[in-house]
Amino acid sequence: MIIRGIQKDLLCLLLQMGRESHPNEFVALIRERDGIMDEVNLLPGTVGREDSASLMYDMMPLDTHVAGSVHSHPNGVLLPSDADVSFFPRTGRYHLIIGYPYRKQDWRCFTADGKPCKLEVVG
Numbered sequence: 001m002i003i004r005g006i007q008k009d010l011l012c013l014l015l016q017m018g019r020e021s022h023p024n025e026f027v028a029l030i031r032e033r034d035g036i037m038d039e040v041n042l043l044p045g046t047v048g049r050e051d052s053a054s055l056m057y058d059m060m061p062l063d064t065h066v067a068g069s070v071h072s073h074p075n076g077v078l079l080p081s082d083a084d085v086s087f088f089p090r091t092g093r094y095h096l097i098i099g100y101p102y103r104k105q106d107w108r109c110f111t112a113d114g115k116p117c118k119l120e121v122v123g
């Protein structure tokens with residue numbers, strides 16, 4: 001599965017979720033259709049939890065259309081932490097980090113090995 005882009009509406013929604021969760025983190029799964037990220041799936045019990053990454057792993061659906069994950073960094077750092085890099089490979093291949101102050105450019109995508117990855121915003 002190659003992800004080429006993300007729906008603009010989805011990106012706006014993710015940034016809004018970041019704002020609403022602030023100062024807590026939120027974490028969710030991202031689904032794709034035809035190589036475009038187009039849906040966010042919140043998993044019960046994961047919002048604003050300190051160890052949401054491990055909890056999310058336990059609740060991962062068996063679903064080939066899961067592209068990866070999204071989570072927020074309330075400190076505004078748009079880079080994966082060491083913990084992020086160890087959890088990325090368990091939840092898919094593409095991972096979004098959105099950061100304070102959650103403006104439309106305050107996000108990055110990374111592949112499961114923690115390397116930056118370009119995504120086109122579509123729609």
Ligand SMILES: [Zn+2]
Nearest residue numbers: 073080081084
């Ligand atoms: Zn993180």
